[in-house]
Amino acid sequence: MENDSYCLECKQITEIVVDNRSGDTICAECGLVLDARSIQETMEWRTFTDENNNDIDPNRVGKAENPLLSYANLITHISNPKPSDVSKGNVLSKKRLHDSDGVLIRRFGMIADMADRLGLLQTIQHRASEIYKDVEEHKTCRGRKLDAVLAACLFIACRESKLSRTLKEFTTVSDGLKEKEINKAVDLIKKRLEVQMGAVQAGEYVRRFCSYLGMNTKTVKAVHEAVVRTEELDVRRSPKSVLAAIIYMITQLSVDKKSLKDISLAAEVAQGTIKKSYKDLYPYASKIIPNWFANEDDIKKLSDS
Secondary structure, three states, rough: EOOOOOEEOOOOOOEEEEEEEOEEEEEEOOOOEOOOOOOOOOOOOOOOOOOOOOOOOOOOOOOOOOOOOOOOOOOOOOOOOOOOOOHHHHHHHHHHHHHHHHHHHHHHHHHHHHHHHHHOHHHHHHHHHHHHHHHOOOOOOOOOOHHHHHHHHHHHHHOOOOOOHHHHHHHOOOOOOOHHHHHHHHHHHHHHOOOOOOOOOOHHHHHHHHHHOOHHHHHHHHHHHHHHHOOOOEEEOOOHHHHHHHHHHHHOOOOOOOOHHHHHHHHHHOHHHHHHHHHHHHHHHHHHHHHHHHOHHHHHHHOOO
């Protein structure tokens, strides 16, 4: 859109260009922004017409369709003055469909709330909603607490995306749930729906646990490299225990040391378990710790306990 206006920079009347996307009014001569965030007064992208013309702009009315629902858009039913028994049946069946969608919408909202509180991506939230819909259709978790089922769907979606969260984290965003209740719901969904989550890797927890401990970028990178190298070893410990031991080992070589107690709280692993994992990893310290982070002499100074 072009017009004329007085430009303070050019000291004269010049052509202007209105950027409808940003709402800025710009001088065509010097590029000075004369007015920012102007109100868009052009026609909105929708058309009301009875003509059936393919060239007409599509209507932008209502919310985006949700493929997980039976009725994605709002439907208005006009009643018949003398409805027959058949039409009554149709209305009732459609009402049931709307009611089931209403239940799903509420449950999807609860999943979204949990996901937001855990800081999860929208893609994980959407996948959890898909899993829950399958759970409802197959009546998979009858008799289980609703919060446990919803948390289980999110837990599985996280595992599928390789962005795992611990069961304990899910108990913090649900009303009095126990880890055992969520775990039972997860096992039931895996069995009935044949969901493939794969084994959790220690690397999936690195950034989150290190972030809890306030570790700097260089140290986090060293931890991540060490975790990757550990995957080639035959260390029969849980991923969280291995990661906690590596964090303890790496931070002992850093100026920003972390206590065993702090690491235990961040990784949700008992201090005694971290010590045992540390002893298992100690013989491999020179292999797993990056040489750009610590030299051989420094690594040899590490305690074996």
